[in-house]
Amino acid sequence: MFDVHKIREDFPILKREVNGKPLVYFDNAATSQTPQVVIDTIVDYYSNYNANIHRGVHTLSQEATDAYEVARKKVQQHFNAKHSHEIILTSGTTHSINIIATGFTHFLAEGDEIIVSALEHHSNIVPWQMLCDRTGAVLKVIPMNEEGELLMDVYDTLLSDKTKLVFTNHISNALGTINPIEEIIEKAHSVGAAVLIDGAQSCPHVKPDVQALDVDFYVASAHKLCGPTGVGMLYGKSEWLEKLPPYQGGGEMIEQVTFEKTTYAGLPHKFEAGTPNICGGIAFGAALDYMNAIGFDNIAAYEKELLDYGTKKLLEIEGLKIYGTSQNKTSVISFNLENIHPYDVGTIVDKLGIAVRTGHHCAQPIMDFYKIPGTVRASFSFYNTKEEIDALVEAVKRAKMMLS
Numbered sequence: 551m552f553d554v555h556k557i558r559e560d561f562p563i564l565k566r567e568v569n570g571k572p573l574v575y576f577d578n579a580a581t582s583q584t585p586q587v588v589i590d591t592i593v594d595y596y597s598n599y600n601a602n603i604h605r606g607v608h609t610l611s612q613e614a615t616d617a618y619e620v621a622r623k624k625v626q627q628h629f630n631a632k633h634s635h636e637i638i639l640t641s642g643t644t645h646s647i648n649i650i651a652t653g654f655t656h657f658l659a660e661g662d663e664i665i666v667s668a669l670e671h672h673s674n675i676v677p678w679q680m681l682c683d684r685t686g687a688v689l690k691v692i693p694m695n696e697e698g699e700l701l702m703d704v705y706d707t708l709l710s711d712k713t714k715l716v717f718t719n720h721i722s723n724a725l726g727t728i729n730p731i732e733e734i735i736e737k738a739h740s741v742g743a744a745v746l747i748d749g750a751q752s753c754p755h756v757k758p759d760v761q762a763l764d765v766d767f768y769v770a771s772a773h774k775l776c777g778p779t780g781v782g783m784l785y786g787k788s789e790w791l792e793k794l795p796p797y798q799g800g801g802e803m804i805e806q807v808t809f810e811k812t813t814y815a816g817l818p819h820k821f822e823a824g825t826p827n828i829c830g831g832i833a834f835g836a837a838l839d840y841m842n843a844i845g846f847d848n849i850a851a852y853e854k855e856l857l858d859y860g861t862k863k864l865l866e867i868e869g870l871k872i873y874g875t876s877q878n879k880t881s882v883i884s885f886n887l888e889n890i891h892p893y894d895v896g897t898i899v900d901k902l903g904i905a906v907r908t909g910h911h912c913a914q915p916i917m918d919f920y921k922i923p924g925t926v927r928a929s930f931s932f933y934n935t936k937e938e939i940d941a942l943v944e945a946v947k948r949a950k951m952m953l954s
């Protein structure tokens with residue numbers, strides 16, 4: 551049974567106060583909080599078996615290597631990849647995207663096209679622009695509507711035999727919209743294009759199945775799903791990962807090195823140059839175990855309750871507008887008070903112990919679309935409560951009174 555009060559006991563940080571008030575943490579779309587089991591995993595690693603991996607014959611090194619490879623298997627199982635060597639452990643979503651964007655330099659020519667969505671995070675726009683600069687490929691954008699949904703009929707018209715790569719997030723971090731990735735993938739494949747899906751924002755809420763999706767690449771960060779910062783994953787179909795060149799040169803990624811010629815290691819090591827975030831990778835595995843034990847169906851059902859409750863309560867405040875009103879969205883509410891800057895609302899709300907995000911959420915093109923400088927964003931996780939939402943609503947009312 552899903553018991554939020556019991557779950558909250560797992561998160562030591564939720565007991566603290568901010569400005570003399572109990573912390574209400576509603577910035578989960580930026581990073582999630584860390585349960586005690588994950589903290590314990592980190593402490594255990596540094597207390598008992600800290601060593602470099604894949605190198606030593608000594609006991610500690612073998613223990614660390616085994617634990618790291620077990621973590622890779624957990625990631626593989628979680629995303630349902632066919633092989634564990636299709637899982638590259640990276641420093642996070644941004645790193646994963648850059649591996650692909652750099653690798654594709656070799657596969658694109660002038661006039662080829664890359665399609666991205668209007669709902670992207672900057673980390674999903676800039677690497678593609680850089681790729682276009684290197685290759686002469688052209689970036690095309692699937693536009694969005696007022697509700698914050700992609701215009702799929704326009705997508706149809708953008709696709710052609712020039713399309714080599716399609717890139718979109720699974721769920722928008724700024725608005726919470728869940729994009730129809732099944733349809734996006736299928737249509738891209740029908741013109742022979744590869745698809746990369748950014749799952750940074752979806753993985754805290756849903757459990758993707760990369761084989762069922764038939765996606766070419768899928769990326770995510772551990773820190774948004776109860777793991778530590780500085781670690782994440784890149785899934786790639788082995789046919790693709792075999793073809794792509796390595797991203798960085800260094801130790802761990804080679805088979806043989808001489809000054810005349812170096813041959814590269816096989817997958818996944820080809821993409822894992824240097825000493826990785828060993829402890830982080832192991833803790834990533836622990837975070838997946840933790841979330842799977844709660845169950846993604848339970849998480850999604852409870853967060854939907856929070857979303858519906860929060861949407862209803864916030865809309866009762868006169869002059870409050872929500873951006874991103876798709877029927878198909880996760881527990882993110884982006885809003886503004888009429889004629890009041892989001893930064894001012896965020897500052898007052900923080901004085902009352904409530905952490906929300908203010909600004910453009912690394913998605914300036916979306917803000918430009920709505921012609922606003924930014925929004926206040928409250929993003930809920932499975933450890934949040936309706937009482938906390940009530941506290942937010944009271945705080946926003948207070949901010950409105952003080953600022954208007």
Ligand SMILES: *Cc1c(COP(=O)(O)O)cnc(C)c1O
Nearest residue numbers: 642643644671719723750751771
């Ligand atoms: C957070 C986020 C990223 C960037 O993740 P990092 O962990 O900072 O690399 C990319 N895309 C989306 C949709 C995100 O929410």
